[in-house]
Amino acid sequence: MAYDKFTILESSAVPLPIENIDTDQIIPARFLKATERKDFGDNLFRDWRYDSNNNPKKDFVLNNPKFKGEILVGGKNFGSGSSREHAAWSVYDYGFRCVVSSFFADIFRNNCLNIGVLPVQVTSKFLEEIFNKIYENPKTKLNIDLNKQKIKIIGTNLSESFDINEYKKKNMLHGYDDIDYLMNIKDSIEIFAKNTPL
């Protein structure tokens, strides 16, 4: 599925300083029953966001009007657990285009890159700085420049570089996806298939 290009994102951010946020918290399994990609944002962090009667829990950050933005900032080891792409969809569909953390689980990171959510891995020190600045002033903006691979905290001189492989970077900058690439080399795939032992 093609997605919008990602070049520069400047936005305030939503802080979630919890480590090991797993995919069952991002979207519980009972909300995976759809046969099309629709409305997953409604159930993002469902059980942290709503009580058993579906009333918003006041103390959860997504229910706090002070914190808004297109960037989600999470604790270390964000997205561990299941391979459900629904987790990345729910992040995207809620309105986040970028997740910042000091460490990402593999499959979640990959799923994000495949659907146009940019995972930005920073040092634990920088992550701490981001949390501090947001709590000092919830309107604090982050600037994420994919081309320069740079994340800045606006209004400070704090910034850091982040890694992304050249291929995925190009895809995100242009809104391409892997299937386009693979369809273009289908002939060589079919030749390869003839020579596989299994």
Next chain:
Amino acid sequence: MNKTLFDKVWDSHVVHRIKNGPDVLFIDRHMVHEVTSPVAFLGLKNRNVNVLFPEKTFATADHNTPTKNQHLPVKDPLSANQLKALEDNSKLHGISYWGLGHEKNGIVHVVGPEYGITQPGATIVCGDSHTSTHGAFGAIAFGIGTSEVEMVLSTQCIMQPKAKKMKISIDGKLSKAVTPKDVALFIISELSTSGATGYFVEYYGSVFSEMSMEGRMTVCNLSIEMGARGGMIAPDEKTFEYIKDREFTPRGKDWDKAMKYWSTLKSDADAIFDKELCFDGETIQPMITYGTNPGMGMSISNGIPNAKSQKGGVKTYLKSLEYMNYNEGESMLGKKIDFVFLGSCTNGRIEDFRAFTEIIKGKKKAPNVTAWLVPGSHKVEKAIKKEGLLTILNEAGFELREPGCSACLAMNDDKIPPGKYAVSTSNRNFEGRQGPGSRTLLASPLVAAAAAITGIVTDPRTLF
């Protein structure tokens, strides 16, 4: 030379290498289930493309399926709709489909090996993180997202950078009542849930070579819980013995040809790993988890580790204990249990039911415990009956349900109620994993059986 098993299998499947980018990896076997496939099939429709090699994809229904009265229509309309979508999509594209009621139906990672779809040296993917299970046969097997499911359907390839390589060696004789599940929970407790992120793990040492294929599957299954992309064990006589004469296993000359390839599947003596870890098998005890991620495991007879010893972060630890309503330092032995779940792709195989039955034989289920015993497949279900295990289970007050993922992720009606404690042989103890508000203690089938008859957390070694 210098090549690991992982290198050999990966490198031989690279169709194309992109400079500073991922590899285009050819996939030999693709398994699909109802939850992570419908959007991928929809993608094919939108692009107007067909499945490139339908004979390399296998579909089974497992995540949503009820474990009672499978002959009746599925009550939940959303689940029924998703199951129907899998059936329709499989038929449309000419994919083998083992739906509800089919004799080969079962959990994707249980039926793959049972029918010989899983083979050494193969690349195997599925939109499910526990695809790592199939690594037990010396395959590279890992979970993928739905975008990648669409890639495999349309081009039989995915694009991923090659993982780093980790070697985990464990030698020594395992003590009584220490099962493959305990070995895996022990490793995860040592590494934490992110300790192997970015790596593909190869398991070495006498503990794994002496393990049954079912045991190896349990260990490889849980590799993902330490963050690893997957785990694998080099194939040996036990592997070949297991796969011989299964429905999708090569026969005759094809078998000889395959054996020639399979016998090359081991790491070179001078293979280079990015990280090597060694543990002593003799020190491993029966394990149980006390928190809300699989890394929070401990020897069953120890006290809950204190905050200072936490590798995963103190905040997470305190949040976990609050959720579980446990305190640091407390003993787990004697904690009250409400539910027991035996099953899942981790421990839903015949060997797991044998182990469970060994403990409960001649005893009675505790009246305060609700037990859900869910075989991983119809084949496992049949073996349970054939071996006489069902009679023993029934006499002890247990009933057997029908196959599926069941309470492991509670997508069907098998939900642990809020606040209740379940000893589960499954793979994740995340908050709400087994139902909103549920509290999960991960353990082996032996520990689950001990809890089922005593109603409290009990050391299985006291019950033999």
